[in-house]
Amino acid sequence: MLQVRVKPGVEKKIKSGFPWVYRKEIASYSRTPKKGETVVVRDFAGRFLGYGYINPEVNITIRLLSFDKEKKPTPELIKERIYRAYQYRKSLNINSNAYRLIHSEGDFLPGLIVDVYDRWIAIEFTTYGMEEFKETVTETLKELLKPKGIYEKVNDFSKKVEGLRGEEQLLYGEVPDEIVISEYNLKFYVNIPEGQKTGMFLDQRYARYFLKNLIKGGERVLDVFCHSGGFAISAKKAGAKEVIGVDISDLALELAKKNEKLNGLSGINWVQANAFDFLKKQHKLGERYDVVIIDPPSFAKNKAAVANALRGYKELLVRGLHITKPGGILAIFSCSFHITEEHLLEVLKDACFDTRKVVRVRAKTYQDLDHPWILQIPNTLYLKGIWVEVLT
Ligand SMILES: C[S@@+](CC[C@H](N)C(=O)[O-])C[C@H]1O[C@@H](n2cnc3c(N)ncnc32)[C@H](O)[C@@H]1O
The missing domain is CATH 2.30.130.10 (PUA domain)
Known part of the structure; x- marks a missing residue:
């Protein structure tokens, strides 16, 4: 070697x-x-x-x-790690049949993401070195989970940086365009081949549940960057009166509409728009909401992009603070490792200063536990959320 x-x-x-x-x-x-x-x-x-x-x-x-001399980097080690990751997921008793089985460094399998959607699996290799173990990974997953299908997703960023060889493709069996998964009392359609990431933002499972518990009934809720409608649907199901979901992607909104129906709901207003423009307009119109959720995509894929990303966050937060009613809740998320919790708090303080608002921190939420965070590997914690009550 x-x-x-x-x-x-x-x-x-x-x-x-x-x-x-x-x-x-x-x-x-x-x-x-x-x-x-x-x-x-x-x-x-x-x-x-x-x-x-x-x-x-x-x-x-x-x-x-x-880090162990006896544990050489062989296919057997990869297999052992996958089995260990599975044992951990089983111990979590996740209230869903969709979960992240392998969270890269979080499961000591750098460069490998595996998400399970009921009987189907989405795999993503994010490094060239892990791609070398593709056959071992696929065979182990077949043996362990007896899936109906395995689909490989490729993210363009990793492909470019690492020079990956993989293409989006079916690796095993069959994968339908619509898989129905359950999460707490909700159901969602997942489209692995066409969807963003591996099909769904599983990492926000706990936050969607947290929102459900905030809703007492009759609220006006705005879900900005709603994707397939997770927060909006969670709020509506819990009794919110008026719910708006905003996303730039037609495909995401199509899925959101179907998800609304799937959950026996109707009346959510799905808006296809650029979130920045939409929030600006809402502010100008003097609209007010009881709950505003802002869950943008990763604005900072590397350190160099942080300053720009923070400017984006500032704008979102200023608008968000303006349109949240006094006593209402505003939640802001970062799914980029480079935009830290401290960054979010700092930019929130700035936005509060500009808007003359005072807020009470009600909660911090993180990626759900099936996306393990290893303390010694800071990069394994990427999703942070701050929930505040706007007091003035
Ligand atoms: C992190 S995901 C949101 C996940 C969602 N909250 C959930 O729980 O499933 C970010 C979403 O932002 C959308 N998006 C990206 N840029 C946007 C923009 N400028 N305006 C509106 N939506 C945007 C993407 O299509 C994607 O669905």
């Missing part, structure tokens, strides 16, 4: 459990590295630190799979 030595000092973070080695941290290779091959990582003095895989073309050059 290729031997890689890291520069002095880098061993500290690896020993603490952080599984990435950046290109600038590498001191030497035993020979020229090949994209995707497995490696042994050693400290500057040559002592063992871990096993991983390498992509010399990217900034995060090595991702570690094991």
Whole structure:
């Protein structure tokens, strides 16, 4: 196996459990590295630190799979990790037949996302090194879950950065365009091949449930960036009187409308619009809501994009604060690791200053537990939500 030595000092973070080695941290290779091959990582003095895989073309050059000399980066290790991830999900007793089975570094399987939708599975490889284990992953999932179909999704960002070979394709069996999944007392259609991400934003499951418990009956609710209508439908089902869902995607709204019906509901106003324009208009018109949910896509895929993203958040929050009734609830989310909880709180404070509003923090929510957050791997926590009550 290729031997890689890291520069002095880098061993500290690896020993603490952080599984990435950046290109600038590498001191030497035993020979020229090949994209995707497995490696042994050693400290500057040559002592063992871990096993991983390498992509010399990217900034995060090595991702570690094991810190244990006895656990080599073999297909057996991948299989063992998948089984372990499954045991953890079983222990959670999630109130849904749709869940994230593998959360990349959160399950010590960097570069692998696996979402289960009832009897169907969506897989996403986000690194070249993990793609090398595609057959092992597929075969293990077949053995473990006996699915009816497995579909590979490819995200354009990873494909470009990592130079992935995969195409969106059926890997096994059949996958229908419409799978019905249940979540608490709700049902949703999921379209794996055509949908965003792997088909549904499973990570917001707990937040959708949290919203349900906030609704007492009769509220006016606005779900901005609603996608397939999760928050809007949760609110309506719980007794909200007037609900509006806004998204830019026609396909998402089509799904949202179907989901409304599927849940025996009617009357939600689905609006196809750019959220920024929509909120601006609502503000100008003097509209007011009891609950405003703002769940935008990732505005910052890397550090360089943070400043711009924060400007976007500021605008959303200023508008959001203006249109939330006194005593009403405003929720804001970031699904980008780079926009942290601290960023959200800071920009919220700024927006409160500009709008002369005072808010009481009512809750913070995070990705649901089937998207595990490893304390030593900060990147595994990506979804944060702040719920505030607008007091003035
Ligand atoms: C993170 S998802 C929202 C997930 C949703 N809250 C749920 O629980 O399923 C972000 C959504 O924003 C939509 N979107 C992206 N840019 C937009 C824009 N400028 N205006 C309105 N919607 C937008 C996407 O189509 C996507 O459905």
